[in-house]
Amino acid sequence: MNIILLGPPGAGKGTQAKILVDGRGMVQLSTGDMLRAARSSGTEMGKRVAAVMDRGELVTDEIVIGLIEEQLTGNTGGSGFIFDGFPRTLAQADALDKLLSKVGQKLDAVIEMRVDDSALVRRITGRFTCSNCGEGYHEDVKKPAKEGVCDACGQSGTFNKRADDNEEALKTRLLAYYKDTSPLIGYYYAKGKLNTIDGLASINEVTASIKGVLDAVSEGIAVEA
């Protein structure tokens, strides 16, 4: 099953994608993660996008579509792809349709994680990750059990915050979401693919809502077949 997690920055897309990877063997395709990897390995493209990302603006469609194409053609997808942070524009959504059909796949569901803007600032500014293994934490809801030590890998003193997780960049990121990405809600509704869940609930409750959507969609597929 191939799905898109759609929602503003801080909606919890990355957190839920990782839960789906661990629990269902799906493959997470996060264009944000791919771009950050390109930056930290110092590729030409990584250098070109760094300032754009730090301001919270979108990088060009051409770059992210190229990244997704590379992954789709070189990856069997486990039990399905989770598109996290892609598509973010209508042009990207069109390109995704074409790329999926080129590799003999299709999109099964879009899950819109709806959250209140006022919750996003704290969600974004409080988050940090282990720079060794990438485990995500939050100052309010998910602190390491032992201060300064990663629960997942046991390394100490190696946490960092994303450069764009500050209030200024968040304003730009939210603006980009409402201007360029939120039209995708109507687009996927019209295609009969949209499922909306409450992204403000606890991590476990959101995981349960996503499971509900995936179960319903796979039952639908079984009935059709």
Ligand code: AMP
């Ligand atoms: P994310 O980790 O998904 O929040 O993405 C971080 C940043 O990477 C965004 O603010 C954009 O600058 C860039 N980015 C990630 N995915 C896309 C995309 N699909 N289209 C354009 N820019 C993207």
